[in-house]
Amino acid sequence: MTTFIFDVLKDLQNTNKNLSDITFILPSKRAGLFLKHQLHKVCNQTIFAPEIISIEEFVEELSGLKTVSNTELLFEFYDTYLALTPKEETDSFEVFTKWAQILLQDFNEIDRYYIPQKKIFDYLSDIKEIEHHHWSLEENQTEFIKNYLAFWNKLHSYYDHFSDALKHKNIGYQGLLYREAANSISNYIETNPNKQHLFLGFNALNTCEETIIQALLKEGLADIYWDIDASFFNNTYHDASLFTRQHKKNWPHFKAHNFKWITNNYTEKKNIATFGIPKNIGQAKYIGSLLKDLQQDNPNLENTAVILGDEDLLIPVLNSIPDGINALNITMGFPLKSIPLAWLFESLFYIHKTPAKSFYYKDVINIISHQFIRPLFFFDDIDYASKLIETIDGNNIIYLTTERLKAIAPKSVELIDLLFSNWHKSINLALKNCSDLILHIKNNLDQDKDANLLALEYLYRFNELFNELENLNSKYEHINDISTLFGIYKELLSSETLDFQGEPLQGLQVMGMLESRVLDFETVIISSVNEGVLPSGKSNNSFIPFDLKIENKLPTYKEKDAVYTYHFYRLLQRAKNVYILYNTEADVLTGGEKSRFITQLELEDIHNINHQILAPKVPVLKSEEHIVEKTEQLVNEIKAVAEKGFSPSSLTSYIRNPMDFYYQKILKIKEHDDVEETVAANTLGTVVHNTLEDFYKPLEGTFISVEIIKGLKSKIDERVTYHFKNEYKEGDITKGKNLIIYEIAKRYVSNFLDFEIKDLKSGNEIKIVAIEADNKVEITDIPELDFPVKLVGKVDRVDEYNGITRIIDYKTGRVDQNQVEIINWEDLTTDYKKYSKSFQVLTYAYMMQLMNQINLPVEAGIISFKNLSAGVLKFAKKDKSGYGAKKDVLITSETLDNFKVELKNLILEICNANIPFTEKDV
Known part of the structure; x- marks a missing residue:
């Protein structure tokens, strides 16, 4: 395939133009690099390289x-x-920065x-007066109305x-440079009467560019080459040629000179495929698959370009590029905002945005x-971080x-100061903290430079960014607080990139749509071809209303869409293989339908x-049972647990899910204790249990009375x-949900004592036998096992109620009567949700019987x-089940004998080397 740049150079050669004398002006620097590379193909002898510049450089010179x-x-x-307000x-x-950004664009x-x-x-200003005429005619205008109308009147000043x-400072924004350049073109022509200029590859020109180019054309000091195909140019409804048709029609130069060029490349045979793929990440992954397939015929992917409609796809696309690509060029630059350091400084600015004496623990961590x-x-x-x-x-x-923080980590005082202290004393000090922090990180990374080259490059770019912030602040002194500094930091960060070093003239090219101007590739992959992305659609971030833009021939969304239409179709003109990708999942934020x-x-x-709709390959994952076979070592661990003692909670843990028992009792894996911002249920339960233990432990062996219990009520608060x-350690219980839970704990204890008083007043006799008594006993009648098996556990309360011994377990959660009733004994070890409470209290009764601490029957x-x-x-x-079923609440020898059978079977299962620990669906 030939390229537009080569065709232009060939035409210049055929018309005997001296290339050395021409100043080539292109839409971008990148296009100039490709032009320079093509020069040798049309030069038969050694020449001085011509001047090749971008339009921005030319305008800056003018x-x-x-x-x-x-x-x-x-x-x-x-x-x-400030000077005018x-x-x-x-x-x-x-x-100010919120609205000034828009005004600067205007x-x-x-x-x-x-x-x-x-x-x-x-x-x-007149439009605003008319729109709000009922405001402007009011005799007693409010300050808001006056300020609103005054704002529009001040725009010109x-x-x-x-x-x-x-x-006055010899600086400017792009538009000001263009206006000054257009004003200076006559002087430029006078001082450069023989200098030849060649403009190539342009499409949508602003009025200043048109003024400059037409002035040079009129004086015979320039020529211009367009790149437009007849398929678009001859179709008056096709937006790809919207601007070139206007230029050909309106420029006086083309009434006497040829219009170069209208070509016929688009109708040549092409392989064009469109792929609908769900989500952006799906597109990135498919680009990787496409490139891998293309490598089979073109190992280095020469003359191949990946055009990213949505430049946020850069990182996932880079992660999807297949191995074996020796030459790669990325023109877009890695956005600094995507680097982990950006998140660090954003976190620091966030916690210091408002002055505070303390910091939320999650932010610190x-x-x-x-x-x-x-x-x-x-x-x-x-x-010290751990x-x-x-x-x-x-x-x-x-x-x-x-x-x-300093008390916990005394060796890290300097670092803690950098991160958490003195940010609000002055902006200069905050910026110094950032720079010093970068220096600390650099000193650490310098210990292994080879492994940290990329990280050091990140640091260098952020150091430059903070130096720029320091310079701006010292020069203008407009940053007065951390919140403003944070805003400016984000503004700077959004436009900063880390540039890649690559092979600009060979191999795979990865670029955005605008970087593709004037360039031609044999194989093109274009991503994110969705409404709202390509083209970008209706967005009007401007103070100038639509009708006023039309009146003054300012570009609207129609012209902006036409720009992207031209770039899209121009990429297709000379390409042979075109792959167009779009997101099938319409999203109002990142683009709509195809x-x-x-x-x-x-x-x-x-x-x-x-046209194909693709779906990602999702492997079928068979859900396999999680099984742990009992090795000899594992059996020995189980024996050690058995000798130490099975607790009722560990046995019910096995009933619920054998893997829980394995993790907790064999591997001894404990759940990480996170900070409790709100008091957890288990903390509430522990507080209530411990308070009641304090109250009743001294009463062991005695009959309680109403007076004794009333005496306890005054101690609840303390x-x-x-x-x-x-x-709850240093957690705050003085406000919010925690205060409510604290009050609930007091209410639970108080209600329990009231319940006890009511019982006593009804004439019942209650004697406290034991409170939180530690029990440990060996089970002697499991002959199948040749090692000792013990049971351990604490019973919350044992008392005698009118002469009948009761074994009582406290629960701060809700329990209903049907959760402590059974019909079939074998159900005890099969259904955790229904029968775990029954299993626990029966285990306590069985232990106490073995220890001869109770006389049956008991409750x-x-x-x-x-x-x-x-x-x-x-x-x-x-x-039996159902209404009218007979209930037996007394625990007799027969009851415990039946329970003992189920308990023995459960323990034998746990200890059986041939029965693995198997995951249950909980």
């Missing part, structure tokens, strides 16, 4: 001004705003399209003051756990001061379009508070603090 960053323009514009009416810099458009400034600003201030920060907390082989996290978790600390470009291609009926501090049951009115929920054996 204007005599230097372009400055958008961020610096905001600072300069704020100077203008009474002090009492001024917005803060942070508020200034840029007005200048690029050479609109008389006074005319458009007066027109805009803002523009004049701002542009004059910039020109996020920062000290960051991949670049955590290594800085190592001193003398001690990981120590901080463990202390926060262990003490339930929700908010931390810098003093507390693009009209695809529909247009299908309706043209010029090429056969292979004991509950004590146990909350003991369990056993649950006291549920959420169902206290039901009293003691006694274990009962029912002879």
